[in-house]
């Protein structure tokens with residue numbers, strides 16, 4: 361039987377995790393689990409979780425581990441997760457990573473393939489303050505580097521493009537600090553497990569995609585097909 365595979369995209373806010381995960385999900389059919397998207401959905405639906413996390417996200421801080429883990433565990437119970445997983449923006453703390461390891465092991469997944477999208481902080485401000493996202497399909501644009509054909513409108517489905525409240529410069533600074541403090545140490549954690557791949561995420565979207573495809577192919581050759 362093919363090994364059930366889990367991919368983890370690490371990297372600071374704005375590194376391109378969502379952009380690459382969306383492309384890879386289309387190609388591979390793996391379930392794309394973005395904790396940021398899930399939390400924003402809870403906020404926009406006004407659920408109990410949404411009411412709790414809204415002010416935390418507006419400040420650019422991390423949501424407490426227990427809330428994130430409960431949300432992930434519920435999501436993992438859905439049938440589309442059975443074949444393979446792609447985590448985007450999760451795990452973000454050592455506690456989340458350790459709990460994910462235990463979940464993957466008990467669910468019969470192989471060791472995750474972890475990709476660190478590495479890019480210097482000075483590039484990230486431009487990427488984040490220039491990011492606009494389709495309110496319908498979630499397509500990601502950048503007004504400086506990857507603009508839509510018509511300003512404010514998605515090329516794919518005509519949806520309205522919106523800017524995230526936490527992509528303001530003051531909040532971006534806090535998010536980058538949270539990354540340095542809590543998430544960056546995960547690279548060492550996965551390095552020690554021998555599952556970390558580092559990709560130069562300052563390269564173009566297509567170049568990063570190609571580098572990811574090579575990593576996926578190597579993992580498939582090593583472990584059997586997805």
Ligand code: ADP
Pocket residue numbers: 371372373374375376377378379380487488490491492500501502503505506561562563564565566568
């Ligand atoms: P993340 O999910 O890591 O926060 P996104 O995928 O949302 O990052 O990308 C952040 C911004 O950077 C978006 O505006 C996106 O269009 C842009 N972007 C993503 N990858 C690249 C790249 N390789 N080069 C230049 N801009 C990029």
Ligand code: AMP
Pocket residue numbers: 373395396397399416417420421422423424428448449450451452453456526535
């Ligand atoms: P993102 O869309 O990944 O940039 O996440 C947006 C915001 O959601 C973050 O700044 C955090 O407040 C929150 N968030 C997303 N994922 C996590 C996570 N795994 N752990 C804690 N907070 C998270």
